[in-house]
């Protein structure tokens with residue numbers, strides 16, 4: 001019997017599998033073999049992940065005689081930068097690669113986004129495989145082909161759509177992840193319930209803590225459910241012409257908070273998303289779209305697993321509301337000068353609209369920032 005579940009992202013010629021299971025890393029070579037040629041692979045990882053999990057991957061590649069080279073970047077969001085991108089690209093070109101060289105992203109969303117963009121750019125496009133090692137990357141960033149880096153002007157403003165050939169999600173590697181990073185990733189899990197699956201949100205209210213705590217059936221089910229939801233949306237709308245924007249629930253606000261904090265340890269992406277999702281429900285409640293009380297239910301659940309729900313919880317920040325709002329104007333969902341917001345009629349009822357009440361939005365952002 002197989003030790004993993006397989007999901008499919010249907011994208012015609014660019015379709016690929018997502019494998020979800022426990023202890024898959026030791027068999028990396030077996031899973032990637034169909035995509036690898038004589039030129040071998042370049043594994044891109046970060047310092048923390050390289051220390052904990054790279055030896056397992058390399059032992060598997062050695063066992064199968066797959067030629068490999070490695071590039072290790074500093075851990076953390078700051079590696080999604082022009083400087084690190086240039087450094088990685090130059091290192092790989094100096095190794096001598098060809099178009100059949102495969103890039104392997106071994107790490108969280110930072111490594112996945114960076115390595116994916118490196119793969120999209122080198123020799124105008126190399127195949128790549130995602131081996132996500134954080135909860136966030138297993139449920140979200142490794143799937144769907146959004147790759148890229150941050151700019152001084154904002155989050156993920158430089159990048160490309162480049163789909164991986166395979167996603168290998170080994171839930172056992174999450175046992176070495178810090179509790180704070182697990183919780184941050186959990187925000188993106190909760191997001192799928194809030195977008196269009198109220199039953200999943202209710203299930204998470206019962207099982208969310210188990211998802212975070214143990215490599216057991218609840219964690220596996222949450223990863224599978226999340227990947228299935230993302231795969232379905234990406235298959236319908238690969239390049240965010242419409243429905244895919246729903247995956248941005250909470251992100252217009254969250255990305256503005258991240259930009260204001262300077263992309264450090266002060267505020268993690270998933271934490272910013274948690275705060276942003278609360279603002280979305282707050283403002284839609286104030287606009288009379290979402291039932292009163294739904295925001296409180298979301299806040300209660302996010303708090304129960306230890307996530308921050310207000311920007312005022314970010315230590316050492318005195319938020320300038322005008323600056324937060326000005327970051328939002330660079331959102332990639334701006335069309336003809338107007339932002340398309342992900343709004344909601346309640347849990348599991350997200351939709352996109354430009355009809356935002358800007359005064360109520362400002363009030364909701366202020367409530368979040370001032371506590």
Ligand SMILES: NC(=O)c1ccc[n+]([C@@H]2O[C@H](COP(=O)([O-])OP(=O)(O)OC[C@H]3O[C@@H](n4cnc5c(N)ncnc54)[C@H](O)[C@@H]3O)[C@@H](O)[C@H]2O)c1
Nearest residue numbers: 048075076108109110133134136140141146173176177269
């Ligand atoms: N492309 C997309 O669709 C998409 C979706 C969601 C988020 N993102 C991006 O993902 C990034 C956040 O990703 P993240 O939360 O995975 O952060 P991350 O990649 O920075 O990883 C978090 C931290 O955990 C460490 N780590 C990773 N795996 C570990 C493991 N198994 N054991 C111990 N430590 C481990 C890393 O070194 C890092 O310090 C953001 O830049 C966000 O914009 C992209």
Ligand SMILES: O=C(O)C(=O)C[C@@H](O)[C@H](O)[C@H](O)COP(=O)(O)O
Nearest residue numbers: 140144146155156244247248251332
């Ligand atoms: O895959 C998507 O589409 C998403 O929006 C997923 C988000 O969780 C993710 O943070 C993404 O990188 C944000 O996309 P962006 O286009 O707003 O940068």
Ligand SMILES: [Zn+2]
Nearest residue numbers: 188251269273
């Ligand atoms: Zn996100």
